[in-house]
Amino acid sequence: MHTTLRPWLDLTRAHFAFVWPLLFCAGAVLAWQSYGGFSWASALVIAGIGFFGFETGMVLNDYVDRERDTRDINDALTRYWRPFHTRPLAEGHIAPRQARYLILGFFLLTVALILTLPAKNALAVGGIMLFSYAMEVFYQLKKRSQRFPVAQLLGRTDFALFPAAGYLAAGAPDLTALLIFLFFYPFAEAHLAVNDLADVVNDRAREMATVTVLYGERGTAHWILACTALHVIFASIFLVEAGTITRAGFVAGFVLLAIASLRILRSPDPGTALSVLPLVHVTMLVQIVSILLDAAAA
Numbered sequence: 001m002h003t004t005l006r007p008w009l010d011l012t013r014a015h016f017a018f019v020w021p022l023l024f025c026a027g028a029v030l031a032w033q034s035y036g037g038f039s040w041a042s043a044l045v046i047a048g049i050g051f052f053g054f055e056t057g058m059v060l061n062d063y064v065d066r067e068r069d070t071r072d073i074n075d076a077l078t079r080y081w082r083p084f085h086t087r088p089l090a091e092g093h094i095a096p097r098q099a100r101y102l103i104l105g106f107f108l109l110t111v112a113l114i115l116t117l118p119a120k121n122a123l124a125v126g127g128i129m130l131f132s133y134a135m136e137v138f139y140q141l142k143k144r145s146q147r148f149p150v151a152q153l154l155g156r157t158d159f160a161l162f163p164a165a166g167y168l169a170a171g172a173p174d175l176t177a178l179l180i181f182l183f184f185y186p187f188a189e190a191h192l193a194v195n196d197l198a199d200v201v202n203d204r205a206r207e208m209a210t211v212t213v214l215y216g217e218r219g220t221a222h223w224i225l226a227c228t229a230l231h232v233i234f235a236s237i238f239l240v241e242a243g244t245i246t247r248a249g250f251v252a253g254f255v256l257l258a259i260a261s262l263r264i265l266r267s268p269d270p271g272t273a274l275s276v277l278p279l280v281h282v283t284m285l286v287q288i289v290s291i292l293l294d295a296a297a298a
Contacts, residue, residue, distance in 0.1 A: 011062060011099070012055050015083045019275040019285060020162075024050025026179025026288045027180060028107050029295040030040055035171045049113045049161075053129055056106040057136050057158065062089050063099045064140040076274055077199045117169055124168040132158035132165075146209045160185035161265035179238040186230035190257070191280050193224045197264065197273035221261075221268035230259045245297060249290020253283040 008229050010014075028046045032038040062069070069090035072078070079085040088094040114122050132295065139155025143288035164181040171177065196210040197220045198205065203210045212220040239247050260283075 006091035007085040007086065008085045008102075010082040011059055011088045011102070011297035013058055013081055013083075013095060016081070017051065017055065019281075020054035021047035021050040022288050022292070023163050023284070024054075024166035024169070025162035026291040027168075028170040029182070029292055030176060031054075031169070031171025032098045033165045033298065034174075034176065037170060042170065043112050046117055046166060049110055049125065049169060052106045052113070052168060053110040053165075054272050056103055056110060057104050057133060059099055059106065059137065060136055061140065062087070062134060063096065064098060065206075066099075067088055068208070070146075071205045072200045072202045073205050074199075074270075076270070077195065077202070080198075080274065080277065086193060086253050097295050121169050122174070124173070125165050128161050128165040128168070132161060133212065133298060135144070143208050143210060143294055144288040147214070149209075149211050149214060151209075152189065152192060153212055157185065159188040176238075176241075181235065183231055183234035183238050186227040186234065187257075187284070190261075191284075193220050193227065194260070194264070194273050194277055194280055196220060197224075197268065198277060200270055219255075219266040221265045224264055225261045228257045231257065242291075243294035243298065246290045248284050249293075252290075253287045256280075256283045257285070 015059070025047050028043070041219075049099055066089040069087050070089065071128060072090070075085060076208050079088055086093060089096065089099055114129070115125050116122075117125065135158040139158070139216045142155065143149075160181055164177050167177045167180055193211050193233035196212045197217060200210070200212040200217070203213055211223055216225065235250055235254075239250055242250075255278045260279040263276050264272055
């Protein structure tokens, strides 16, 4: 199994894979509430777009960084993100050529599913997909040489646009789509900064100018706190029209994010960042599930 399946599960971060279609479908559920058109067939298609589209980006991330990742000296974050605790490309368990084939296969599956959507929806989702992959590559390359965190500010739009793309898979560009992006973007920035703080030893070895490398541990703590505050502000605007379950889920998420942010502010070090990273992920999952449950209860 080690020579066959395990490296591929690590490459795709398999134990987190269920989150991506849920996140994409959460956006679509909000669109169905406004525009109608729900069916289980369309839900499966949209879930497939979310799964294969996000996994394409995951593998692309590792492919672009495969040489820099050989410099890692601390495997703590690798052990968190990957079920069998390896970096398959950097460690030679998977050849770059094989990774390219996987990227192409996931990409083509995503495109095939997108093309089953109505033309306007397919155009919107396809455009976001291509932009997001460009931003993923830009992020990986730009953070190798920057004095201001342009890579983080522009690059994380790919993740922030993901639930908005789910919305546009079933709906149209409107205020809700904008609000989804606005409340998820600062969350994506806070999430990335927690990762950066947890992995700062490796990023210095890789010569990556992340937020933590640029501004230090204390500066990263302030960055995370500011992004968390912006997430709460924009999400609160979104919640004005949301259902009771969604509101409850988001408030629970705010509490978890506040705990994570304050713990990092009190002890801004890699160990603390790694210990609160599950709180950040649980926050996202609670918010996603609350949207889905609200739609199911309607």
